[in-house]
Amino acid sequence: MRIVAPTFGRRTPGPSITTEPAMPASTPAPAPEAAPENPATASLRPLDSFVADLRTLCLAKLDPSAIANSPPDVLVPEVELLIAEIANERRIQLNAREQRQLATVLVDDMLGLGPLEPLLDDETVSDIMVNGPSITFVERRGKVFPANIRFRDTAHLLNVCQRIAAAVGRRVDESSPMVDARLKDGSRVNIVLPPLALDGPYVSIRKFGKKAIDFNKLVEFGAMTKPVARILEICAQIRLNVIISGGTGSGKTTMLNAMSRLIDNGERIVTVEDAAELQLQQPHVVRLETRPANLEGRGEINQRDLVRNALRMRPDRIIIGEVRGSEAFDMLQAMNTGHDGSMSTIHANNTRDAITRIENMVQMGSMGLPLGAIRTQIVSAVDIILQVERQRDGGRRLTQVTEVVGMEGEMVLLNDIFRFQIESEGSDGRLRGHYETVRARPSFQSRISYFGLDRAWIEAIEAAEAES
Numbered sequence: 174m175r176i177v178a179p180t181f182g183r184r185t186p187g188p189s190i191t192t193e194p195a196m197p198a199s200t201p202a203p204a205p206e207a208a209p210e211n212p213a214t215a216s217l218r219p220l221d222s223f224v225a226d227l228r229t230l231c232l233a234k235l236d237p238s239a240i241a242n243s244p245p246d247v248l249v250p251e252v253e254l255l256i257a258e259i260a261n262e263r264r265i266q267l268n269a270r271e272q273r274q275l276a277t278v279l280v281d282d283m284l285g286l287g288p289l290e291p292l293l294d295d296e297t298v299s300d301i302m303v304n305g306p307s308i309t310f311v312e313r314r315g316k317v318f319p320a321n322i323r324f325r326d327t328a329h330l331l332n333v334c335q336r337i338a339a340a341v342g343r344r345v346d347e348s349s350p351m352v353d354a355r356l357k358d359g360s361r362v363n364i365v366l367p368p369l370a371l372d373g374p375y376v377s378i379r380k381f382g383k384k385a386i387d388f389n390k391l392v393e394f395g396a397m398t399k400p401v402a403r404i405l406e407i408c409a410q411i412r413l414n415v416i417i418s419g420g421t422g423s424g425k426t427t428m429l430n431a432m433s434r435l436i437d438n439g440e441r442i443v444t445v446e447d448a449a450e451l452q453l454q455q456p457h458v459v460r461l462e463t464r465p466a467n468l469e470g471r472g473e474i475n476q477r478d479l480v481r482n483a484l485r486m487r488p489d490r491i492i493i494g495e496v497r498g499s500e501a502f503d504m505l506q507a508m509n510t511g512h513d514g515s516m517s518t519i520h521a522n523n524t525r526d527a528i529t530r531i532e533n534m535v536q537m538g539s540m541g542l543p544l545g546a547i548r549t550q551i552v553s554a555v556d557i558i559l560q561v562e563r564q565r566d567g568g569r570r571l572t573q574v575t576e577v578v579g580m581e582g583e584m585v586l587l588n589d590i591f592r593f594q595i596e597s598e599g600s601d602g603r604l605r606g607h608y609e610t611v612r613a614r615p616s617f618q619s620r621i622s623y624f625g626l627d628r629a630w631i632e633a634i635e636a637a638e639a640e641s
Contacts, residue, residue: 230259231279245280252276286333286356288322289378293360299380300422305373306330312422315567327373334364334374341448343465352465353448356381361450379422385452386427387434396424396561397571400637401591401608404574405559407633409435411624412490412514413556413617418527423561424569425518426450426494432516436490440514443483445476446494459486476500477538480507493517499538501531508554524558524575528585531555548585552577556617558587564595566604578616588613591637607641610634 234255253276260267267275281290292301292311300312306324310317324330338345338352345352350366359381366374384390388402397405408415409432417432419425430452436442443459444451451460461483466473476493477500483491484507491507493500495518508515521527528551535547542550560573572593578586588611595606612634615621621630 230263231255234259245284248280248284249273249276252279286336287329288324289333289376292320292322293356293358293378293380296383301376301378301380303330303374303376303378305370305375308372315563315569330374330376331366334366334376337362337376338364344468348468349465355448355450358383359450359452361448379450381450382427382452385430385434385454387431391428391431391571394568395603396569398608398637398640400633400640401571401574403633403636404590404630405432406435407621407626407630408432408557409514411617411620411626413620414508414513414554415516416527416531416555416558417516417518417561418521418524418530418558419518419561420520420522420563423563425561427569428559428561428571429492429494429516429518433492436514440489441487442490442492443486443488444492444494445479445483445500447476449494451492451494453492459483459488477503480504483507484510484512488512490514490516495519496531496534498534501534502538502550505531505535505550505554509550521560524560524573524587524589527558527560528577528587545583548580548583552580552585557590564604566598566602568603576615576617588615590615608637610637610641612638 231252253272256267256272256275256279259265260272278287281287286293288309289301289303292298292309295311297313298311299314300317301320302310302312302317303324304310306327306329309320309322311320312318324333334345337356338354340357341354343352343354345364345366347366347368350369352364354362354364356362356378361379361381363377364374388397388406391397392399392402415432417425417428433442433451433453433455436453436455438455438457440455441457441459442453442455443461444453445461447463449460449462461479463476463479464472464474476496476498480491480493480500480503484503489512491504491512492515493504496504497520504515504517519527519530521530528548531551532544532547535542535550555577558573558575558577559571560575561569562572563569570593571591573589574591576588576590578588580586589609590611591608593606593608595604597605599605615630621627
C-alpha cells in the first residue's frame with residue numbers, strides 16, 4: 174500500500190491534521206513569516222522529494238500480519254522509531270513532533286480511515302461531510318465549519334470508502350456507486366462515487382454518540398422541558414405507538430433512543446433498520462438489518478421483508494429505524510395487531526405532514542386501498558407523533574407533541590398537546606421560547622387510567638402550564 178503523508182518542515186508546510194474550524198473567509202489569514210534556516214542543513218529539509226519515499230520504505234519494512242494484529246497505541250511508537258531510523262539513513266531532518274505526527278498518519282491509514290480518524294475521535298464533532306479529496310466540513314453544536322484535513326488524492330479517498338463498505342459486507346464501485354454503511358462504533362455512513370458524484374467521492378458520516386442520551390440529558394441540552402419529558406415518559410410507559418417526525422439531522426434517532434430506554438427489560442424488542450444505529454439498553458433485543466443485492470442483482474432483503482418477518486418472531490414491540498417506503502403498510506399492520514408501544518421515525522416538516530407522508534408511502538406499495546381505508550388504518554395504529562427540529566441557532570428541539578384523535582369524515586383529527594413557540598433570541602444566539610399546552614382530555618385517557626398514571630399526567634400538564 175502506498176501512503177502519502179502531509180509535508181513536514183518549515184519551508185513547505187503541508188496540510189495539517191488538526192480539526193479546528195478554518196478562519197472565516199472575511200478575516201484574511203496573516204501571511205506566515207519565513208523562518209531562518211541554517212544553510213548547512215537547507216539541502217536536507219526539502220521534504221517534498223523525500224516524504225513519499227520515506228513512507229514507502231516504512232511500509233516495506235513492516236510485517237502486514239503484525240500490523241493487522243497490533244492495536245494503534247502499540248503500533249504508533251514502533252512506526253515512530255522506524256521513521257527515525259529511515260530518516261537518519263536518508264539524511265532527512267525530522268523533529269520528535271514531526272516523527273510522531275507522521276507515525277500517527279501512517280497508522281491511521283493502515284488500520285483506520287486515514288485523515289478522518291482525528292475527526293472521529295473528536296467528541297465535539299457530530300457530523301462529517303467529505304466533498305471530494307480536498308474539501309471536508311464538520312458540524313459542531315449544530316453549526317457547520319470547514320475542517321482543515323484532506324486526502325492526498327481521489328484514489329486515497331476511494332480506498333477509504335471501499336474499506337468502510339467492505340467492513341459491513343457491502344460494496345461500492347462504479348456499478349454500485351451509492352451505499353449506506355456503518356462504522357465499528359455504529360456511526361452511520363453514506364457514500365456516493367463518480368460518475369454520480371461530480372467532484373470525487375462524497376462521504377457523509379453521522380457519528381454515533383458514545384454516551385447514551387436519556388430524557389434528563391435532552392432537558393439539559395434544551396431540547397425540551399422537564400414537564401414535557403415527563404409526558405413522554407408516560408407515553409412510553411403506557412405503550413403508545415409513537416411516530417417521531419423531523420428533517421435530516423434533526424435528532425429523530427436520538428429521540429427514539431431516549432424513548433426506548435423506558436421500555437421494560439422483560440419485553441422482547443425487534444428492531445428493523447437500513448443501517449443499524451439504535452442504542453437499545455434492554456437485554457432482549459433482536460436486531461435486523463437490510464441487505465443489498467449481490468453482483469448479480471439478487472439476494473436483496475429490504476425493510477418490508479424484515480418487518481414481515483419480525484411479526485413471526487413473537488415481538489412485544491417492533492421498532493423501525495426509519496420508514497421511507499412501502500414498509501409503512503406493514504408498520505401499521507404491526508401496530509394494529511397487538512404490538513402496542515411500537516415506534517418508528519419518518520421525514521416530515523410537521524405532524525400533519527407526517528400523516529400525509531404515511532398515506533403516500535402506503536400507496537407506494539400499490540395496495541389498491543382507498544384513501545379513506547388508509548387513514549382509518551393510521552388512526553387505529555398511531556397514537557402520538559413527536560416533531561423534532563434543528564432550528565436556526567443550531568439547537569435540536571422537540572417542537573410538537575401531537576395525538577392522533579380520530580376521524581371526522583375523511584379528515585384525520587389531530588390535537589397538539591404541546592407546541593413550542595419562539596419568543597426571542599438571547600445575546601448568546603440561542604432561541605428562547607415556551608410550550609403552549611392544551612388541557613383537552615387525550616383520546617388515550619383510558620390507557621392512562623389503566624396504568625394508574627392519571628395523577629402523574631395531570632401534574633405534568635399543570636407544571637408545563639406554569640412554565641409557560
